[in-house]
Amino acid sequence: MVNNAVCAIAIGYGIGACIALQRRGSGREGAAVLLLCVVVAAYCAPVIGKSMPTVESAYKRIYGPISSYMLEKLGIR
Amino acid sequence: MQEKVSPGAWICLIFSFISGFSTLFLQEAKLLEQDVWLSYLCGIAMSFGVLAVLYLAQRNYPGLSMTEVFDRLLGKQIAKICLCLYLVYILEIQGAAFQALTLFYRTVVLPNTSSGQIILLIALTTAYASSLGLGAIVRTVQVLLCFFLFFMLVIVVFIYKNVTINPFLPLFQHRAPEIAFGGLLSLYFPFGKSIVFCFLFSRVTNRKKLLPSTLIALSLSGLYLFAATYLSFGSLGMNLVQSVTFPFFSAIQLVRFGEYLERIEIMIIGIWTVFTLFEIIVLQFVFMQVFEHIFALKHVRALALPVGLLFFAMSHRSFVHQADLSFYNFRIGPFSTLLPTVVIPLLLLLISLLKRGNRSGEGGPLLASSDDARRPRS
Numbered sequence: 014m015v016n017n018a019v020c021a022i023a024i025g026y027g028i029g030a031c032i033a034l035q036r037r038g039s040g041r042e043g044a045a046v047l048l049l050c051v052v053v054a055a056y057c058a059p060v061i062g063k064s065m066p067t068v069e070s071a072y073k074r075i076y077g078p079i080s081s082y083m084l085e086k087l088g089i090r
Numbered sequence: 091m092q093e094k095v096s097p098g099a100w101i102c103l104i105f106s107f108i109s110g111f112s113t114l115f116l117q118e119a120k121l122l123e124q125d126v127w128l129s130y131l132c133g134i135a136m137s138f139g140v141l142a143v144l145y146l147a148q149r150n151y152p153g154l155s156m157t158e159v160f161d162r163l164l165g166k167q168i169a170k171i172c173l174c175l176y177l178v179y180i181l182e183i184q185g186a187a188f189q190a191l192t193l194f195y196r197t198v199v200l201p202n203t204s205s206g207q208i209i210l211l212i213a214l215t216t217a218y219a220s221s222l223g224l225g226a227i228v229r230t231v232q233v234l235l236c237f238f239l240f241f242m243l244v245i246v247v248f249i250y251k252n253v254t255i256n257p258f259l260p261l262f263q264h265r266a267p268e269i270a271f272g273g274l275l276s277l278y279f280p281f282g283k284s285i286v287f288c289f290l291f292s293r294v295t296n297r298k299k300l301l302p303s304t305l306i307a308l309s310l311s312g313l314y315l316f317a318a319t320y321l322s323f324g325s326l327g328m329n330l331v332q333s334v335t336f337p338f339f340s341a342i343q344l345v346r347f348g349e350y351l352e353r354i355e356i357m358i359i360g361i362w363t364v365f366t367l368f369e370i371i372v373l374q375f376v377f378m379q380v381f382e383h384i385f386a387l388k389h390v391r392a393l394a395l396p397v398g399l400l401f402f403a404m405s406h407r408s409f410v411h412q413a414d415l416s417f418y419n420f421r422i423g424p425f426s427t428l429l430p431t432v433v434i435p436l437l438l439l440l441i442s443l444l445k446r447g448n449r450s451g452e453g454g455p456l457l458a459s460s461d462d463a464r465r466p467r468s
Contacts, residue, residue: 014206015204015206015207015210015406016206016406019210019399019402019403022399023396023399026395026396027396030392030396033392034390034392039388039390041385041386041387041388042387042388042390042392042393045381045385045387045393046390046392046393046396049393049396049397049399049400050396050399052400052403053396053399053400053402053403056400056403056404056406056407057403057406062403062407063407065407067185067404067407067408068178068181068182068185068404068408069182069185069408069409069414069418069422070408072182072418072422072426073418073422075426076422076425076426077421077422079425080421080422080424080425081421083425084271084421087267087268087270087271088265088267088268089121089267089268089271
């Protein structure tokens with residue numbers, strides 16, 4: 014429920030702010046706002062949101078083996 | 091017109107940033123027990139060392155902000171990649187911060203509220219606060235710090251009355267590898283987070299007092315964490331500290347004032363929450379600064395809401411289970427923090443020293459040609 018609301022707000026705000034900023038002559042800033050809002054909407058979308066990669070999942074995959082090896086070498090728990 | 095921060099305000103800001111969350115889980119204390127003071131000292135020393143390294147790297151470019159120094163030292167493209175790494179680092183620690191705060195609130199105060207609602211509320215509040223600018227943030231910190239210190243002092247005095255065992259003895263019961271890992275844990279959380287302040291170095295009015303102020307702030311937050319840890323040991327005992335999720339709050343719960351005022355921790359939670367929010371506000375502010383530099387944007391207030399919602403989205407999808415957070419904080423975080431917190435600053439210092447040596451004519455031919463090529467453009 015919260016996710017769907019944020020997804021809708023993000024898309025609406027992104028499009029609105031992008032148009033308003035382009036009218037004011039800040040086209041780059043408008044594009045940046047729209048990019049951020051699209052990313053937010055992707056993360057909050059009902060189906061694809063759950064499978065989007067997060068920093069936690071990416072780092073777990075990258076640093077997990079290093080961490081297990083180091084902790085084993087240090088002899089901690 | 092960029093708002094400037096005085097050295098005293100800088101101390102207050104760093105102290106609030108670190109001390110908000112530092113007493114929440116006391117993870118190193120659970121690992122090292124009485125010897126945890128060694129890991130705190132290591133964490134403070136390493137964090138100060140990293141900030142000093144970045145200050146030294148920036149010394150050759152006095153008028154520039156840290157993001158511009160990255161551009162000068164690394165070249166625009168590599169600097170963009172490194173700064174993106176720092177954006178990812180900010181997203182990492184803010185995700186853990188949001189979920190830690192939400193976990194605390196759902197455990198202690200609001201068990202029937204969904205985590206999404208709490209995270210959204212925090213995200214919107216902090217997005218608005220970070221859009222007000224550094225001057226407003228710093229002034230708010232200075233006002234609220236008095237209340238925080240007053241309440242914490244009162245609580246510390248009353249917890250001290252509950253202390254039944256000597257929390258300092260026996261000393262040196264743990265092996266050197268465990269203490270080293272404890273130092274790494276302290277670097278990951280809470281002291282190493284202060285690296286984000288390198289992006290605000292250019293905002294301090296008196297550059298000569300920057301490093302001493304940073305050291306004072308780190309030491310004071312270390313002192314506060316030390317007091318909270320050993321008071322928890324003394325009043326709860328070692329076994330209870332290791333088994334409860336929030337040891338310091340359990341120690342506060344034992345405090346009684348007179349005959350009637352029993353649930354004093356509710357007031358402390360209110361004050362404490364405001365300080366944890368300061369960490370998230372500063373993270374959002376720095377995120378916006380770095381993001382604006384990477385994409386060469388002018389500062390617009392319209393960016394504040396999308397950044398806040400990005401923080402919400404990323405946090406809501408991370409650390410879904412409580413065990414994920416403790417697993418990440420103990421096993422992944424200490425290693426993932428090394429790249430942005432240690433490796434990149436040392437790399438910057440090395441390049442800065444090589445460039446300075448090269449400019450004075452002592453360096454090798456390798457850097458001379460790239461410097462000559464760069465000179466006409468800058």
